[in-house]
Amino acid sequence: MNRQRKRIVVKIGTSSLILPNGKVNLRTIDRLAYTLSTLCNDGHEVILVSSGAIGAGLASAGYTSRPTEIAKQQALAAMGQMELMRIYSQRFLDYQTKVAQVLLTRDVLTFPISRQHVLNTFEVLLSQGVVPVVNENDTVAVDELDHHTTFSDNDELSAMVAVHLNADLLIVLSDIDGFYDQNPNQVADAKLIPEVKELTPTMKAAAGGSESGLGTGGMFTKLRAAQAMMEAGKQMVLCNGKNPTYILDVVAGKKIGTKFG
Ligand SMILES: Nc1ncnc2c1ncn2[C@@H]1O[C@H](COP(=O)(O)OP(=O)(O)O)[C@@H](O)[C@H]1O
Numbered sequence: 001m002n003r004q005r006k007r008i009v010v011k012i013g014t015s016s017l018i019l020p021n022g023k024v025n026l027r028t029i030d031r032l033a034y035t036l037s038t039l040c041n042d043g044h045e046v047i048l049v050s051s052g053a054i055g056a057g058l059a060s061a062g063y064t065s066r067p068t069e070i071a072k073q074q075a076l077a078a079m080g081q082m083e084l085m086r087i088y089s090q091r092f093l094d095y096q097t098k099v100a101q102v103l104l105t106r107d108v109l110t111f112p113i114s115r116q117h118v119l120n121t122f123e124v125l126l127s128q129g130v131v132p133v134v135n136e137n138d139t140v141a142v143d144e145l146d147h148h149t150t151f152s153d154n155d156e157l158s159a160m161v162a163v164h165l166n167a168d169l170l171i172v173l174s175d176i177d178g179f180y181d182q183n184p185n186q187v188a189d190a191k192l193i194p195e196v197k198e199l200t201p202t203m204k205a206a207a208g209g210s211e212s213g214l215g216t217g218g219m220f221t222k223l224r225a226a227q228a229m230m231e232a233g234k235q236m237v238l239c240n241g242k243n244p245t246y247i248l249d250v251v252a253g254k255k256i257g258t259k260f261g
């Protein structure tokens with residue numbers, strides 16, 4: 001592939017997609033649709049890994065907080081995924097970009113035959129300029145459910161997708177500017193780490209969980225995604241999803257957030 005044309009995976013977390021009042025963050029989704037469409041028009045291939053199904057389901061089912069019962073979370077995900085895709089499809093169409101839904105479970109990517117079918121589907125979608133919108137298939141994803149407090153995690157899924165599709169770059173959008181030497185929500189003078197070449201035990205110890213009440217893995221799973229990317233010789237950039245147009249700067253090589261690898 002011409003190095004000017006990149007294959008880019010963008011992952012956006014629940015905390016960027018759902019406002020504190022429980023409503024869907026339409027401003028962020030609008031900007032995301034504009035930005036990813038711009039990248040497609042520039043000749044790049046773009047895959048979006050989007051969380052937010054449970055968050056969007058909460059809003060449409062009228063819940064005020066995330067239920068602890070797994071089946072209720074799965075039901076919310078089933079409702080919210082429809083709502084999310086409806087919004088994505090509308091907003092991307094404003095920029096003449098088509099989207100497609102790809103729901104995955106870990107095992108599908110682990111078994112060679114099913115993995116090949118999935119990869120073939122991605123290749124056809126990308127060759128036609130369609131943006132695949134990926135989420136974990138939450139109604140059947142039982143491999144993570146023994147936690148009982150968490151549900152599933154898209155940070156690692158996005159890294160698996162990026163590695164299997166031989167993407168050039170994974171951009172992870174969250175509710176924080178990047179990876180800090182301490183959890184910035186707990187330590188006032190925590191410092192942003194702009195570049196990580198290797199994850200040290202001190203860095204891993206600095207990665208805490210999610211506090212938004214909606215996100216799942218916190219920084220812990222983002223570092224695991226970064227590790228998977230670096231082991232595959234690829235880069236991951238973690239930056240704030242408040243304004244997804246930053247993605248254009250990241251792709252242009254500007255230093256934003258934390259670059260891993
Ligand atoms: N060292 C750290 N640097 C940055 N954020 C951290 C760190 N440790 C824990 N966090 C937490 O991780 C959160 C982001 O993860 P999460 O809530 O799962 O977001 P998302 O929904 O985007 O996946 C931050 O808001 C912050 O509270």
Ligand SMILES: N[C@@H](CCC(=O)OP(=O)(O)O)C(=O)O
Pocket residue numbers: 012013014015050051052053054055077135136138151152153154155214215216217218
């Ligand atoms: N699959 C779930 C989200 C799982 C997840 O990893 O959430 P997040 O930590 O916000 O990226 C959903 O769509 O609600």
